[in-house]
Amino acid sequence: METNMQISQTHFLQHQKPYRIWKLIQIIFWIIGLAIFFALVFFPKTGVLIFWNILIPIAPALLVFATGLWRNVCPLSTTVLLPRYFNLSKRNRMSVQWQTRLQFVSILLLFIIVPLRHPIFNNNGHATAILLMMLIAIGITMGFFFEWKSAWCSTICPIHSVEKLYGEKQWLTLPNAHCTACANCSLPCPDSTPDFHPGKAHKSLLQKINALLIIGGLPGFIWGWFQVPDIQSPIPHFNALSTYGLPWIGATASIILFLFLVSFLDKKSTEILIQMYAAAGVSIYYWYRIPELFGFSKFSNDGLLISLKNSLPQWVVTLFVITIIVIFIWWLVFKKPTKKSWLIRPAFVNRNNQSIQH
Template sequence: MGLAILFCLFFYPELGIDLFWNLLIPLAPALLVLALGVWRNLCPMAFTSLLPRHWGTSQRKTLTPTQTSRLNLMGVLALFLIVPLRHAFFDLNGPATGLLVLSLGAVAFGLGFFYEWKSAWCSGLCPVHPVEKLYGLTNRLTLPNAHCGACHQCVRPCPDSTPGINPLSLKKTLTQKTSGYLMAGAFPGFVWGWFQVPDSHGVSSWGELLGLYHMPVMGLLASGGLFLLLNRFVEEKRLIAVFAAAAVSCYYWFRLPALFGYGVFPGDGLLVDVSAILPEWVFTLATVALSVFLFWWIVVNQKRKASWVVRPAFARTNNRRT
């Protein structure tokens, strides 16, 4: 499926854009919230990064906790850097999106060649991993592990098999705190700000390029500041859950209507225009209902938390290099 979408991005760009940006990506947040193990098992980038290990060519080096935390922070910064560029370079350009996917795949493969299992990409530099830890903190469905036949303890704690892991589960160092607070607190505002910027065909000046980041950064700062303020009075895990629900609810508040012709900027992110068939209040009602469900699922109904996937038995031998 991933290769088919990649093929379409280059040779049938309009179809590829619809399949990637207007179908796969809008489904991803809901999947991360409801069944993150499905995503962790099926992610094409994870498959790519693990190819050297399956082929027996990986050098299997061990990352130190400091190196892991630095990769995590780089992943967060990459997320904040790449996503605003969608408006001008990727959302309307299939080949550019294809090149982005190939570039990320090359990085994932390279990290898998040098480092053990999921440590460097899936649980390290991947820009989606910080979102996984935010949206998947109340996961309730544990699935079989499609990648790890035995646990080599490539990263500790293992995000796949640690119930309730969140962006601030580790905050012993400044690097860990920075990446954690950026995701737990600043990400909801970043999501809101992203939807305040229209799509365009490239940029013609540095001012236009900076304009892609203006509203996301403003939202990021406001949301992050609010989180730090409330963190003094509200239990941190509860606050993280509230902000996680706010982030994913904000995403669908804007994205769901846009898919069907009722977006803030007409035509942006359009999958099928049904504005001549269904009234706008239908999508308003749908987004309100979805937001209520998401807050209930993430914030209210926290009686049981499960790991994303099953931890396999620990490996008997360890031939990793440092």
């Protein structure tokens, strides 16, 4: 009988060719990510345009339909996993308690960093580059101690909670381009658990708080964020009330509404409400973001990619946005569960591992 290690090796050999293809794709996206980073440093206006007005607007739609694709090619993910790839990691297994704590930190980071786009990051390539360097430093440092994606991708990454909310229903399941053997680094594994969303893991009080913050808070937070204009100044100008007031008020109101509705619902209806909140979050984002990209923002040139204001009627943009929103609502709320995970789980491997103390 084959051991788990032998099964893992057999699995890898059988999938060696597609794995190599995915590694090539990863390298290409990593080089693109590095080029964007250098653009932020040396050509800040171009870097800001590419990062905030091209890459980031694509991300929510990608997370809705193919979270696994992003999980495979994210340049930041590839970077912070380098200690593991070069066998420099101590490969400690992180306990579920610490995973939950770091996921709480990731949600706080999301709610703290995103509002800072208006006074600082949206118009400052150097500040954005510094932010990325700080996140990379945190991720790589954790990668020296903890196993695979538990170090960053499935815990403290500020985007991970959004991945879980938007990525419940998947269009396709892809091979795992990072893990050739499953070490059970994250429990449950978000990559290989079908129909996974933040509300699925709610045994502890902190897990329930995490779920409530991201499920209930995100739609209102996004709405509030779009009510705040960018500060058009080369020098960062920060005012806590104007920066955080409306986003946090929106998140709070959204959470209160969610709790009120849940109090009347059974388990099945609550699942539908979660799907509706996910659809509301991504729909609100594109309701505001697409007009911004093409010059129809109520705040001058905020978030501008290319201005079509003088060559395209606004109703065309509005119709396009409504069409996209209808697709999101159908996909996230009305479409039957796909029973697909983000990525294919590789074969398990047994190994002795230390656990983080808690």
